[in-house]
Amino acid sequence: MKLIQTSVSLLILNVGSFSTITAAEVSAADKQYLAAYEKVRAALAADDLAGAKRAAGDLGQDRSAIAKSNSLAEARTAFAQASDKATKLAAGQPGYFVLHCPMENKDWVQTSDKPNNPYLGKQMLTCGELKK
Numbered sequence: 001m002k003l004i005q006t007s008v009s010l011l012i013l014n015v016g017s018f019s020t021i022t023a024a025e026v027s028a029a030d031k032q033y034l035a036a037y038e039k040v041r042a043a044l045a046a047d048d049l050a051g052a053k054r055a056a057g058d059l060g061q062d063r064s065a066i067a068k069s070n071s072l073a074e075a076r077t078a079f080a081q082a083s084d085k086a087t088k089l090a091a092g093q094p095g096y097f098v099l100h101c102p103m104e105n106k107d108w109v110q111t112s113d114k115p116n117n118p119y120l121g122k123q124m125l126t127c128g129e130l131k132k
Contacts, residue, residue: 030089032058034096034109037086040066040079041110044118045125049075076119083108099128107131 026034036058043051052075056066062085065078086109090096097113100106104119108128115128 026089026093033060034086034089037082037109038111040082041108041118042116044072044076044079045116045121047072047121052079072121079108079118080106098131100131101128103127 036055039055040052040059043049043055049069049072052072053067053069056063059066059082062078062082065081066075069075069078083106087098087107090098090109095111096109097111098107098109099115099117101108101117101119103124106119108118110116113130115126115130117125117128120127
């Protein structure tokens with residue numbers, strides 16, 4: 001019984017020491033990806049297909065579909081795939097906010113907590129909810 005009490009006490013002490021766990025640091029490559037992603041996001045929010053295609057150049061594997069898009073609709077579909085990676089990279093990181101478009105049921109990342117919707121652009125620029 002004494003062994004069980006000691007083990008439980010040690011477990012409680014160890015659990016308490018992990019209470020300040022934070023998100024892992026973002027690598028330089030991931031920061032570069034998020035910076036390029038933000039440029040694409042801003043261009044799509046402004047309904048600027050040419051700007052989105054130019055900015056996609058630094059997105060690595062995700063650039064191809066955006067850069068080859070012939071319309072804003074195609075670019076936004078490809079952007080949704082890039083958003084999956086961006087939301088994982090930005091999770092818990094200071095300076096990044098994950099927002100949700102209820103009209104399109106899609107998430108995106110941006111550097112402001114005020115919605116600037118890349119999926120609906122100028123049509124509904126401020127449509128979006130900050131995710132917790």
